[in-house]
Amino acid sequence: xxxxxxxxxxxxxxxxxxxxxxxxxxxxxxxxxxxxxxxxxxxxxxxxxxxxxxxxxxxxxxxxxxxxxxxxxxxxxxxxxxxxxxxxxxxxxxxxxxxxxxxxxxxxxxxx
Numbered sequence: 001x002x003x004x005x006x007x008x009x010x011x012x013x014x015x016x017x018x019x020x021x022x023x024x025x026x027x028x029x030x031x032x033x034x035x036x037x038x039x040x041x042x043x044x045x046x047x048x049x050x051x052x053x054x055x056x057x058x059x060x061x062x063x064x065x066x067x068x069x070x071x072x073x074x075x076x077x078x079x080x081x082x083x084x085x086x087x088x089x090x091x092x093x094x095x096x097x098x099x100x101x102x103x104x105x106x107x108x109x110x111x112x
Contacts (some may be wrong), residue, residue: 016088019064025051025057032067032080039075 030041044054050099054074057080061067065084069076 012084013088013091015064016066016084019060019066022057022060024053025061027055028057028061029066029080032078033082035080037070037072037077037079043071043078 007083009039015074020029028043032038040051043058044051047054049057058067058069062069062078066081067078068081069078071077
């Protein structure tokens with residue numbers, strides 16, 4: 001019997017990967033990364049998702065810090081927040097460098 005882990009209980013990088021691990025959420029991040037805040041109605045246009053589904057996915061992205069919301073009159077607008085993904089990129093660059101070093105050492109060892 002597996003227990004579902006909530007993203008807010010995960011380490012920061014794992015929560016970001018989990019939030020980005022769904023195609024619908026990636027599509028929402030892509031739409032929002034254009035820089036213009038969008039309403040749920042606008043984010044739903046052109047998709048097969050319901051407003052409820054978009055809302056659910058936006059909540060996951062918001063908990064991970066990838067989007068933020070603000071009220072504009074009666075509407076709630078969502079904006080892309082780049083900082084967490086910039087940090088994630090930096091983390092992946094560090095991991096990649098560590099692997100490059102490890103593989104270089106292995107290659108050197110094998111060739112000797």
